[in-house]
Amino acid sequence: MILYSFPSSPFGCKVKAVILACEEKDITTEHFHPWLEDPSFRALNPLGKIPALKIDEKEAIFDSPVICEYIMEKAGKITTLMPNRLKSLKVQALVDGMADAAVSMRYEHFFRPKKLQCEDWYNRQYNALTSGLSYLEFHFDDYLSSGVFFENLCAFTFLSYLDLRFVDTPFHKKNKKLYRWYLEFMQRHPFLEPSLAKDHPIPDNITRLQK
Ligand SMILES: N[C@@H](CCC(=O)N[C@@H](CS)C(=O)NCC(=O)O)C(=O)O
Structure with missing residues (x-):
């Protein structure tokens, strides 16, 4: 495959x-x-x-x-990975929603020509991302743990994307519990290192948005 x-x-x-x-x-x-x-x-x-x-x-x-x-x-x-399936799927939905918002923000600033960028649109995505992070931080004890469960894998890999692409969001400073959890999870499960988000050169023949 x-x-x-x-x-x-x-x-x-x-x-x-x-x-x-x-x-x-x-x-x-x-x-x-x-x-x-x-x-x-x-x-x-x-x-x-x-x-x-x-x-x-x-x-x-x-x-x-x-x-x-x-x-x-x-x-x-x-x-084994989803002993509480509803919890796992709920965390996945939350994290995927934040990922949709974060990827959309990245596209807005990276692929769209500056004169076509819309700050209201960008801010709406930013709100979804930061509200999602606050929600996850608030419900931390209900949703996340140190074990290799699906919900933790969803959150962990998404936070690695934020760590790579959004060093300026409040994640590192405001969502301290999440950030600490992310660092500890990485140390606790080093076999997951290949799944961390990594920078990679973008092909130059991609189709960017045109006016
Ligand atoms: N709901 C999809 C979202 C996938 C997604 O948005 N992937 C991005 C890359 S991170 C993509 O392919 N974007 C291209 C596009 O939006 O046309 C999933 O969970 O797989």
């Missing part, structure tokens, strides 16, 4: 953490930047988004929650 992802993608990082936690050896990762308009990738995922998991010559699955579920199911690890 082939996982199409990009080293900085928070959704791709979540899938990588699940692959590691499931000790799934049958998946290789190929870098694909979603802003490369590639018909063969669209044939796999008509939405053109990463991550996508090609499971055989004919079929790919997406999006990240479906891929994670597929991998956990295949490894027989659903109950």
